[in-house]
Amino acid sequence: MDLLPNSMSFRFVTTLNVESDDEIPRCFTGRVRKSVDGVLEHVAWYDRGELEDPGGQMPAYSRFRPSGQLKQIRHYRLGRLHDPSQGVPAVKGFFANGTHRYEEHYRYGRRHDYQGTAAIIKWRCDGTLRTELHYYEGLRIEIVTATAAV
Numbered sequence: 001m002d003l004l005p006n007s008m009s010f011r012f013v014t015t016l017n018v019e020s021d022d023e024i025p026r027c028f029t030g031r032v033r034k035s036v037d038g039v040l041e042h043v044a045w046y047d048r049g050e051l052e053d054p055g056g057q058m059p060a061y062s063r064f065r066p067s068g069q070l071k072q073i074r075h076y077r078l079g080r081l082h083d084p085s086q087g088v089p090a091v092k093g094f095f096a097n098g099t100h101r102y103e104e105h106y107r108y109g110r111r112h113d114y115q116g117t118a119a120i121i122k123w124r125c126d127g128t129l130r131t132e133l134h135y136y137e138g139l140r141i142e143i144v145t146a147t148a149a150v
Helices: none
Strands: 002-006 009-013 015-018 030-036 039-047 061-064 070-074 091-094 100-104 120-123 129-136 139-141
Touching: none
Parallel strands: 015 030
Antiparallel strands: 002 009, 030 039, 039 061, 061 070, 070 091, 091 100, 100 120, 120 129, 129 139
């Protein structure tokens, strides 16, 4: 049990430290820290057994490299991947040097472009664009650009 700041007050949070996801009770509410060989692998927040953002821009799932650096974050709403706010991707991945590797936009568990921004964007380690993939309600789509008729 931890005491965490919650806006202007504090709240108690039940925290489980596990070595396997099988150790998490079915309808658990709280924070789970999974470690492998004593190294923190991920931190996940649950509400009644479903991954759920605990509030604000804090992700429901954060995965770490063995060095402790952040590898990936994922935002969930009602157990489904979902952008936490307008324009903020539900999933972000990072290279070991901390730069963005990829980001993915989701709406209610389905990949979905955000106002013309591709649902999946991937970068190379040097920061140059590698891939953009567009989706509509979970279905892969090809964006066709209009060209001027001659």
